[in-house]
Amino acid sequence: MNAYVGTPTSRVDGRAKVTGAAKYAGEFPADKLLHGFVVEATIPCGRIARLDTSEALQVEGVLDVLTHANRPPLADKVEPWKDEVAPEKGSPFRPLYDDTIKFNSQPIALVVAEDWETAKFAATLVRVEYEQRGFATDLEGERSNAAEKDKPHKPRGDAAAALAGADVRHEADYVIPTEHHNPMELYATTAVWESNGKLTIYDKTQGVQNVHKFLCGVFDKKPDDIRVVSPYVGGAFGSGLRPQYQVVLATLGALALKRSVRVVLTRQQMYGLGYRPMTIERVALGAKSDGTLDAVTHEAIAVTSRYEDFARNDTGWAEQLYKSPNSRFSHKLVHLDVSTPSDMRAPGAASGVCALECAMDELAVALKLDPVELRLKCYSDRDQSENLPYTSKQLRECYARGADAFGWSRRNPAPRSMRDGKDLVGWGMATGVWEALQMPVAVRIALTSNGHAEVSCAASDIGTGTYTIVAQVAADALGLPIENISVRLADSSLPQAPVEGGSWMAASSAHAVLAAAEEVRKELLRLAGKMPGSPLADTELADTVLKDGSIAGASDNSRAVSIADAMRHGGIERIEKEKLNQFEEDKKHARNTHSAVFAEVKVDEELGVIRVTRVVSAVAAGRILNTKTGRSQIMGSVVWGIGMALHEETVMDHRFGRIMNANIAEYHIPVNADVYDIDVIFVDEPDDRINKLGIKGLGEIGIVGVPAAIANAVYHATGxxxxxxxxxxxxxxx
Amino acid sequence: MNNFQYARATDVADAIRLLADPGAKLIAGGTNLIDLMKENVERPTRLIDISRLPLRKVEETADGSLRIGALVPNSDLAYHPLIEQRYPLLASAILAGASAQLRNMASVGGNLMQRTRCAYFYDTATPCNKRHPGSGCSAMDGLNRNHAILGTSASCIATNPSDMSVALAALGALVHIAGPSGERAVAVTDFHRLPGDKPHVDTSLGTGEIITAIELPPRGFAQNYSYLKIRDRMSYAFALVSVAAALELEGNAISGARLALGGVAHKPWRSLEAEAALRGQAATPDHFSHAADVLLQGATTRSHNGFKVELARRAIVRTLTQATNATPQSQAHKKIA
Structure with missing residues (x-):
């Protein structure tokens, strides 16, 4: 059954990607294709007083300049603009809807021309006059306006009193700056105007069906009028969960001109999309002198736009990680004249757990306790928010295996005590936690009598390896070699899938494959059972497996009928089954992944130059479907964590409300020279409760805790x- | 990007002739100019392609100097045997800059011509005296963490981003220039300007003039040198502070010293005063520290770049120590020696 699941199977789409055969949204050809270039606002707040496109329109090769004044109709009601990931409260941004400016770099016009350079040049000739209004973009300056928007998290006990009476207290603000995703692939849409007036939209997105429904609503189209396709995505990390404005603009262009239109954003323009919101995280911990926690409070103050309340769970993670009789958590928002933030790798947790785990390190110092020991003293076997046990939780094992691999026992706890020549050496650690989510997904399997199967689903593969794991699970479930499986993904006409995000797609798609494969097996058994003298007559479905191109008795593999024979006798060439898998609701257990991250830094004592010379990440995330792509996922996330700790920051000049480092020369992420050894350990975590295959999902968990482990190591090195x-x-x- | 005409210069004289067009710009590797054109910061109406002119030789001259054609790619120069042997400080500085791909494209002359990376200079939606004279300096009271601490003016605090130029300044290189009124040579330290009240003028290059070569004088400081670049990540970032140091030692006594800084001024900042303070002294941290103080005298800081003074001081001491010990900073290894 498990020839492929759990093995280091190479990416099935690897060859297509490295040879350039894989086509991305901005690469699909179309007849008489036009190119759109976006004109952006240069003020953060106000309205367009005058917009003069006459000069731009005179440029040879320019067909049109679309603005709020001349665009085709867009939905006037708010509801159609609310895609499946939109915040509950608020009214989403509508590109070219009216003359209002809500944030700097907002799109205000689309120049459409025969080629991209012409459109780009003509865009510089669009003259705009504004009526600017007063604005605010500085979270720290507007901190006093922070307000709780959602129902506050239910407090436990009396945290304030417990803090006041604690033997040892630590309280501090941790500030996480705004960060941008910077996926390698630029945001792009090719809107193909088909001969029948329908649209095929090649879009960079994490959810084709989300974009499909959104476009149908916004443009008042029937489902059949639009098809959204996104077979390959060059990274998105959450930025592609919601439909981005270029898909609206490309579609507008195609509808206006009845021609195919491509819009590719520039790197700079991508800083006008979503981002990880800046947060001020205030954490207070109160402990008894023995190192057990009495109180935890965590308040996050986060940026959101004026028009939507974007909030994620920054503060609740201590409930799951550490036993404490008293706790209080709150998440406050400050409305600023900026675009709405978006999900970004481990949204909420990456920031909130960073603060929590730095605070735990500070508490350990105050208590004169080893940081790992403190975490073990506070270890919670239950999720305290609902007082539930976990489906599985091997975090203790993560601490043990990680510490062992890292050599943690050789750590001298005193800051500035370890050296390597001119460098101060620091060792720090932190805990990581994320949710193990799973969503309804449908999969269709078309098995042909020659033992080949096509497995299809609307889910996206955003570079995470969905093609590969779907092929692995299907090959095992159908008893076929993986070469016989072809996978089709990310077409809105394929069976239902949610956006790919939150680390839920591995478990969700895998179990949908299992469910559809069971339908195929059922049909094969029906056909095989009807054969004269069938070895599988009267065999129960539960007592069968698909193996080596046959359907066989589970307990006795020698009772077998080949797929070819079963189909031939049934007089069919092909079995096609589609099945929607829904996970059973389990309100009695908490479902989480965990990690223990250990980091070594070397800091040049005089110059302050920091190198992260070693990271060990021990991860407990249920069954790892593919140890090769899984390891890569965690390594990539650790690199991102290095960036979060040392490099990444979107810098805004609040006098202009403009981002001033909107490019990847000045917005720093780690380069190869910043990355040394990364050791990924997958801790064995059998889990037969969470789902059939015991899958929890990877991706988000890899970054959580990494920045804190590095910050704690910097403290240990330098004091x-x-x-x-x-x-x-x-x-x-x- | 604006529409522009394209002309390929047939020889240097042709390039000079074509430069009479005030909207014309020379292009060689294009690694900076194309970038600025994409950002709508540079809007030349004509590009004069000089990349095929015969300015790619590295030649020893009769007096022992080395003459480097303006079109020698940065990588070729860094790995040229004569540079590696005689002027390793220059090789090291070049390899500290940009990426392998950019160094392959970029020419030596173009490197001298690269413009500041000040974010306001790049953003046409904000005021900038360098881009739009008289509009004001946004960096002065804005985001100025990366900005200059020496030789600034009331109208500009931008820095020159070149690494190569810092080594050239330390080595006393000359820039050979051809123009409508003939040929001339100018010291690298006089080639780049301080901003003064004309920050839009980066260099002393006159109308119609073109860089033809760089000349390195015979003294190469190949024994005791180091180029140390301090930046926000280990590679592919502009210098917060960089130091080119070169010494001639007699025993432990300094007989000759060169010291230039990058990332701190509108031009590569060579300090003759600091060099004089080192000459005749023992090569000790105290004397290095004193030289640093001399160099940094008169440093002025703004809201976010105050740290550069202390960072520069420490980096100078470290780089001079590396030079003294003949353990120059390696650009291939990430660790600071």
């Missing part, structure tokens, strides 16, 4: 506690 990220060298100079 300096930097609570404002990223930790750049100037913050270490006296």
């Amino acid at each position: 300096k506690r930097i609570r404002r990220f990223p930790i750049t060298l100037d913050k270490l100079l006296d």
Whole structure:
């Protein structure tokens, strides 16, 4: 049954990707294709007083300049604009809807021309006059306006009193800056105007059906009028969960001109999309002198736009990680004149757990306890928010295996005590936690008598390896070699799938494959059972497996009928089955993944230059479907964690309300020279409760805890506690 | 990007002739100019392609100098045997900059011509005296963490981003220039300007002039040198502070010293005063520290770049120590020696 699941299977789409055969949204050809270039607002708030496109229209090769004044109809009601990931409260941004400016770099016009350079040039000739209004973009300056928007998290006990009476207390603000996803692939849409007036939309997105429903609503189209396709995505990390404005603009262009239109955003323009919101995370911990926690409070103050309440769970994670009789959590928002934030790798947790785990390290120092020991003293076998046991939780094992691989026992706890030549050496650790989510997904399997199967689903593969794991699970479930499985994904006309995000797609798609494969097996058994003298007559479905191109008795494999024979006798060439898999609701267990991250830094004592020379990440995430792509996922996330700790920061000039480092020369992410050894350990975590295959999902968990482990290592090396990220060298100079 | 005409210069004289067009710009590797054109910061109406002119030689001259054609790619220069042997400081500085791909494209002359990376200079929606004279300097009271601390003016605090130029300044290189009124040579340290009240003028290059070569004088400081670049990540980032240091030692006594800084001024900042302070002294941290103080005298800081003074001081001491010990900073290894 498990020839492929759990093995280091190479990516089935790897060859297509490295040879360039894989086509991305901005690469699909179309007859008489036009190119759109976006004109952006240069003020953060106000309205367009005058927009003069006459000069741009005179440029040879320019067909049209679309603005709020001349565009085709867009939905006037708010509801159609609310895609499946939209915040509950608010009214989504509508590109070219009216003359209002809600954020700097907002699209205000689309120049459509015969070629991209012409459109780009003509865009510089669009003249705009604004009526600017007063605005605010600085979270720290507007902190006093922070307000709780959702129902507050239910407090336990009396955290304030417990904090006041605690033997040892630690309380501090941790500041996480705004960060942008910067996926390698630029946001792009090719809207193909088909001969029958229908539209095929090639879009960079994490959810084709989400975009499909959104476009049908926004443009008042029937489902059959639009098809959304996105076979390959060059990274998205949450930025592609919601439909981005270029898909609206490309579609507008195609409808206006009845021609195919492509819109590719520039790297700079992508800073006008979503981002990880800046947060001020205030954490207070109160402990008894023995190191057990009495109180945890965590308040997050986060940026959102004026028009939507975007909020994620930054603060609740301590409920799951650490036993404490008293706790209080709150998430407050500050409305600013900026675009709405979006999900970004481990949204909420990456920021909130960073603060929590730095605070735990500070508490350990105050208690004179080893940081791992403190976490073990506070270890919780139950999720305290609902007082539930976990389907599985091997976090203790993560601490043990990670510490062992790292050599943690050789750590001298005193800051500045370990050296390597001119470098101060620091060892730090942190815990990571994420949810193990699963969603309804449908899969269709078409098995042909020659033992080949096509497996299809609307789910996206955003580079995470969905093609590969779907092929692996299907090959095992159908008893076929993986070469006989072809996988089709990310077409809105395929069976139902939600957006790919939250680390839920591995478990969700895998079990949908199992469900559809069972339908295929049922049909094969029906056909095989009807054969004269069938070895499988009267065999129960539960007592059968698909193996080596046959359907066979589960307990006795020698009772077998080949797929070819079963189909031939049934007089069919092909079995096609589609099945929607829904997971049984289990309100009696908490479902989470965990990690223990250990980091070594070397800091040049005089110059403050920081190198992260070693990271060990021990992850407990149920069954790992593919140890090769899984390891890559975690490694990539650790690199991102290095960036979050040391490099990443979207810098805004609040006088202009403009992002001033909107490019990847000045917005720093780690380069190869910043990355040393990364050791990924998958801790064995059998889980027969969560789902049939015991899958929890990877991706998000890899980043959570990494920035804190590095920050804690920097403290251990230097004796300096930097609570404002990223930790750049100037913050270490006296 | 604006529409522009394209002309390929047939020889240097042709390039000079074509440069009479005030909207014309020379293009060689294009690694900076194309970038700025995409950002709508540079809007030349004509590009004069000089990339095929015969300015790619590295030649020893009779007096022992080395003459480097303006079109020698940065990588070729860094790995040229004569540079590696005689001027390793220059090789090291070049390899500290940009990426392998950019160094392959970029020419030596173009490297001298690269413009500041000030974010306001790049963003046409904000005021910038360098891009739009008289509009104001947004960096002065804005995001100025990366900005200059030496030689600034009331109208501009931008820095020159080149690494190569810092080594050239330390080595006392000359820039050979051809123009409508003939040929001339100018010291690298006089080639780049301080901003003063004309920050839009980066260099002393006159109308119609073209860089033809760089000349390195015979003294190469190949024994005791180091180029140390401090930046926000280990590679592919502009310098917060960089230091080119070169010494001639007699025993432990400094007989000759060169010291230039990058990332701190509108031009590569060579300090003759600091060099004089080192000459005749023992090569010790105290003397290095004193030289740093001399160099940094008169440094002025803005809201976010105050750290650069202390960082520069420490980096100078470290780089001079590396030079003294003949353990130059390796650009291939990430660790600071």
